[in-house]
Amino acid sequence: MSASLSFVTPPPGLDPLVDFTLDEISGAAGLYSLHASDEPAKRLFVVDASVHLGHYSPEISTEQADLLGLTTPADALLLVVANPAPEGTTVNLMAPIVVNVTTGAAAQLILDEQEWPLRAPLAPARAAAPAARPAATPASVASRAKAPVLA
Numbered sequence: 001m002s003a004s005l006s007f008v009t010p011p012p013g014l015d016p017l018v019d020f021t022l023d024e025i026s027g028a029a030g031l032y033s034l035h036a037s038d039e040p041a042k043r044l045f046v047v048d049a050s051v052h053l054g055h056y057s058p059e060i061s062t063e064q065a066d067l068l069g070l071t072t073p074a075d076a077l078l079l080v081v082a083n084p085a086p087e088g089t090t091v092n093l094m095a096p097i098v099v100n101v102t103t104g105a106a107a108q109l110i111l112d113e114q115e116w117p118l119r120a121p122l123a124p125a126r127a128a129a130p131a132a133r134p135a136a137t138p139a140s141v142a143s144r145a146k147a148p149v150l151a
Contacts, residue, residue, distance in 0.1 A: 004037070005099060005106040008067055012095070012108060014042060020106070022046070022079075022099075032079070034097070047091055049078040052122060056080075058096055058111050068100045068107055077101050081108075082122060090119040 001024040010018050019037040030051025035043035049056045056078070070076050077099040080091040093116035099106045 003104065005034070005104050007106045007108070009107060011044075011097070017042065031082070034079075045082040045084065046079040046097060047082045047122065049080055049096070053080065053091070053093075056093060056116075058093070058114060058116060060098065060109055060111070064098070064107070064109050068098060068105045069103055070098075070100055075100055075102055083119065089122040091122050092118050093120050094118050 001022075003022045005020045005022055007018040007020065010016055014036065017036040017038065020034050021037055021040075023033045023035070025031040025033060025045075030048035032046050032048070033043050034046050035041075047053070058078075065071075068076075079097040079099065080093060081095070081097070083090045083092070093111075094114070095108050095110050095118075097106055097108045
């Protein structure tokens with residue numbers, strides 16, 4: 001799988017880049033390479049939260065959801081940046097990348113006033129089927145559907 005994403009603002013540390021390609025890593029369910037379209041050497045590894053982090057349900061604001069054009073939980077794909085290290089891989093749960101799966105609009109959102117860690121250990125995925133895809137959507141929409149909520 002490969003998808004074009006357009007960030008509404010440059011991701012932190014990658015300014016002025018906003019156009020990226022999300023490529024699935026073969027043989028690694030839920031792991032992707034996110035690289036700048038104009039500078040492919042600038043890349044991040046990201047993890048699909050629905051595959052590896054079934055417990056993760058951040059809240060994003062209505063303004064953040066509006067910025068991405070999210071109207072239902074099914075509109076959102078929730079990715080987290082993975083940081084591989086010799087002692088194990090961690091993921092940044094405080095600043096997820098939220099993608100509108102219909103439009104490709106994306107943003108790395110800072111989750112103010114939430115207690116998610118910047119470096120959460122990533123446990124190996126179980127062989128079981130993945131949980132329902134976590135989505136980040138406005139509270140009014142999420143209250144009607146079982147998904148992470150937006151404040």
